[in-house]
Amino acid sequence: DVKVTQSSRYLVKRTGEKVFLECVQDMDHENMFWYRQDPGLGLRLIYFSYDVKMKEKGDIPEGYSVSREKKERFSLILESASTNQTSMYLCASSRDGRETDTQYFGPGTRLTVL
Amino acid sequence: GQNIDQPTEMTATEGAIVQINCTYQTSGFNGLFWYQQHAGEAPTFLSYNVLDGLEEKGRFSSFLSRSKGYSYLLLKELQMKDSASYLCAVLDSNYQLIWGAGTKLIIKP
Numbered sequence: 001d002v003k004v005t006q007s008s009r010y011l012v013k014r015t016g017e018k019v020f021l022e023c024v025q026d027m028d029h030e031n032m033f034w035y036r037q038d039p040g041l042g043l044r045l046i047y048f049s050y051d052v053k054m055k056e057k058g059d060i061p062e063g064y065s066v067s068r069e070k071k072e073r074f075s076l077i078l079e080s081a082s083t084n085q086t087s088m089y090l091c092a093s094s095r096d097g098r099e100t101d102t103q104y105f106g107p108g109t110r111l112t113v114l
Numbered sequence: 115g116q117n118i119d120q121p122t123e124m125t126a127t128e129g130a131i132v133q134i135n136c137t138y139q140t141s142g143f144n145g146l147f148w149y150q151q152h153a154g155e156a157p158t159f160l161s162y163n164v165l166d167g168l169e170e171k172g173r174f175s176s177f178l179s180r181s182k183g184y185s186y187l188l189l190k191e192l193q194m195k196d197s198a199s200y201l202c203a204v205l206d207s208n209y210q211l212i213w214g215a216g217t218k219l220i221i222k223p
Contacts, residue, residue, distance in 0.1 A: 004156075015149060024153070040122075040215055041158075041215055042118065042201070042203075042212075042213030042214050042216065043201070043211075043213040044204075045210070046215070058210075090157070101157045102147070102162065102197045103159070103211070104159070105156035105157050105158070106156055107155065107156050108154075108155070108156055
């Protein structure tokens with residue numbers, strides 16, 4: 001079974017704080033993704049990575065950065081959290097360079113920025 | 115622009131059949147996914163269609179018509195545990211997944 005884990009299920013931070021969200025997958029997947037999910041909107045891609053040290057911007061990268069130093073780990077960083085970044089953050093991974101492969105999701109981190 | 119449309123919410127009765135529709139307008143097409151997401155949990159993969167027609171998997175079936183930009187997910191013999199959101203997503207020409215907002219399915223006894 002593919003397992004994708006995220007460092008926290010619930011997180012509360014204050015405006016201006018630096019926030020780290022960590023994601024780890026145990027299936028040696030090449031691809032990893034960070035999404036945010038808001039009510040009434042579809043999943044929106046923030047950043048993705050096809051390989052170690054490689055990153056690509058998704059649809060809404062502003063205010064975020066990422067790091068992929070090891071194949072199994074993909075971190076999302078909010079340099080200076082703002083209230084409009086309150087959301088559910090979902091990490092996903094998939095097997096190879098063809099995105100036709102299924103994405104497996106972590107349990108999500110519900111971030112509240114006060 | 116790219117667009118995926120699906121109903122916001124549907125209600126059905128335990129034991130019945132329900133069809134959740136998804137229409138899409140995307141730049142290119144490399145397949146369509148359906149995911150199930152229970153409240154507070156991660157989406158889980160249900161099906162992938164890239165060719166026209168019906169794919170059946172137990173109580174769940176997924177249909178695709180590429181010429182119409184249309185898909186549906188058919189759930190038979192509904193159970194209470196099928197109460198969830200169902201997400202439609204299309205892989206565009208750049209192999210980017212475009213997600214619909216999801217359909218919340220409520221099952222009543």
